[in-house]
Amino acid sequence: MELIVVGLNHKTAPIEIRERLAFPEERMEHALNQVKSLPSLKENMIVSTCNRVEIYAAVREAEGAMADLKAFLSRYHGLPLKEFETNLYYLVGEEAVRHIFRVASSLDSMVVGEPQILGQIKSAYNVAVEAKSSGLILHRLLHRAFHVAKRVRTETKIGNSAVSVSYVAVELAKKIFGSLEKRTVLLVGAGEMSELAARHLVSAGVEKVWVTNRTYDRAIALAQEFRGEAIPFEEMNRGLRIVDIVISATNSPEHILHHDHVVRVMKDRKQKPIFFIDIADPRDIEPRVGDVENVYLYNIDDLQKVANDNIEDREKEARKAETIIQEEVAKFLNWYRSLEATPIIVALRKKFEEIRTKELAKTLSIHPNLSDKEKESLEALTSAIINKILHEPLTLLKQKDEDAMADLYLDALRTLFRLPVISSEASDEEKEKDRSD
Numbered sequence: 001m002e003l004i005v006v007g008l009n010h011k012t013a014p015i016e017i018r019e020r021l022a023f024p025e026e027r028m029e030h031a032l033n034q035v036k037s038l039p040s041l042k043e044n045m046i047v048s049t050c051n052r053v054e055i056y057a058a059v060r061e062a063e064g065a066m067a068d069l070k071a072f073l074s075r076y077h078g079l080p081l082k083e084f085e086t087n088l089y090y091l092v093g094e095e096a097v098r099h100i101f102r103v104a105s106s107l108d109s110m111v112v113g114e115p116q117i118l119g120q121i122k123s124a125y126n127v128a129v130e131a132k133s134s135g136l137i138l139h140r141l142l143h144r145a146f147h148v149a150k151r152v153r154t155e156t157k158i159g160n161s162a163v164s165v166s167y168v169a170v171e172l173a174k175k176i177f178g179s180l181e182k183r184t185v186l187l188v189g190a191g192e193m194s195e196l197a198a199r200h201l202v203s204a205g206v207e208k209v210w211v212t213n214r215t216y217d218r219a220i221a222l223a224q225e226f227r228g229e230a231i232p233f234e235e236m237n238r239g240l241r242i243v244d245i246v247i248s249a250t251n252s253p254e255h256i257l258h259h260d261h262v263v264r265v266m267k268d269r270k271q272k273p274i275f276f277i278d279i280a281d282p283r284d285i286e287p288r289v290g291d292v293e294n295v296y297l298y299n300i301d302d303l304q305k306v307a308n309d310n311i312e313d314r315e316k317e318a319r320k321a322e323t324i325i326q327e328e329v330a331k332f333l334n335w336y337r338s339l340e341a342t343p344i345i346v347a348l349r350k351k352f353e354e355i356r357t358k359e360l361a362k363t364l365s366i367h368p369n370l371s372d373k374e375k376e377s378l379e380a381l382t383s384a385i386i387n388k389i390l391h392e393p394l395t396l397l398k399q400k401d402e403d404a405m406a407d408l409y410l411d412a413l414r415t416l417f418r419l420p421v422i423s424s425e426a427s428d429e430e431k432e433k434d435r436s437d
Contacts, residue, residue: 002062005091005099006069007054010110013087021077023048032131040065043135045128049120051110058137062092097332101325104145105152113158113314118149148328158317165303166197169277170204173245176275176296180205186239187211189250190222193279197247210239240265247277248284259288344410345394347419356382
């Protein structure tokens with residue numbers, strides 16, 4: 001049995017390809033059932049987000065399974081293989097495990113350290129459990145991945161600092177106002193950048209959103225998204241007098257807010273502090289506005305500098321996280337490889353038990369006058385001897401501290417005791433039982 005990953009992500013495929021190969025949430029179980037029907041696969045789950053489409057699988061033979069999965073992706077999405085084959089990556093064994101741990105820990109994300117991916121993987125795993133497409137190996141692998149992600153979060157600071165302009169704006173606003181609860185924001189312009197910043201601010205607790213835009217209908221539409229209110233562009237001062245935060249992102253070729261204008265507004269506000277976020281290019285707000293007392297002005301370059309500094313911090317923490325992942329990959333592989341020993345251990349126990357019971361029966365047949373208590377004592381004695389003989393070699397096989405040596409031990413046992421060749425695909429129950437012994 002081998003572990004594989006077949007997929008593509010934001011590093012290997014443009015969004016047009018990712019969109020065409022994505023699996024809608026409502027169709028995920030149907031897709032899992034189709035993958036499950038492939039004869040080369042034993043277990044599978046599908047992770048499908050805006051930045052990646054990946055299939056995690058336990059398979060009988062890696063090369064054949066990869067070919068089957070490529071054909072499945074093409075057939076399921078009605079997309080010729082030649083249009084996306086070069087975008088795919090294929091990972092086997094240790095590399096597959098490392099990749100899954102890195103994805104869950106957000107080290108493979110577009111924004112390293114973002115928390116959303118772990119929830120997306122958990123959801124994908126839950127769907128696979130419901131569809132009964134995952135089994136012992138993926139259960140263990142994914143729960144280990146969740147554990148690794150938690151370790152990375154708690155033992156590093158990878159998610160502590162904002163790395164997007166919008167998040168930086170929120171963090172700066174928190175520093176200025178403390179809490180953002182009951183604070184209000186005015187969007188000047190109704191474009192994508194200001195909308196995104198506003199969403200982050202609302203998520204952080206901002207209570208009310210006002211929107212002003214030269215196209216008033218657009219202002220109304222965006223205000224409705226935040227359950228806010230629109231203000232005609234020519235009445236912008238009405239908003240400036242009452243809000244705490246202003247996000248400006250228009251397409252104006254010149255400044256729309258000037259120093260003298262803001263000075264008058266601040267008199268009307270009785271010097272109540274206001275935070276301006278100018279994310280327009282060219283800038284909407286005259287730089288001298290930042291000189292006005294109780295006015296805090298940041299433009300997109302200021303925010304990007306903070307974001308870049310924070311990205312450097314995250315990269316340092318990511319290096320610490322890679323050490324954790326390497327340690328956890330080794331632990332998982334020790335467990336995974338121990339499954340290979342299960343059939344040998346089962347066969348060896350069975351052979352020794354057959355010898356024991358056969359020889360015990362001979363002994364009892366030539367001593368027919370033994371009492372029941374004496375027979376029980378002989379039964380217990382012979383069982384204890386077998387367990388003592390097998391304890392150390394079986395413990396060594398399960399630990400598999402030296403993989404190469406363990407493989408030699410397994411081959412030697414097969415030869416020395418003439419053990420039958422047993423399929424490595426033991427039942428989940430057998431594997432779980434042996435693991436707990």
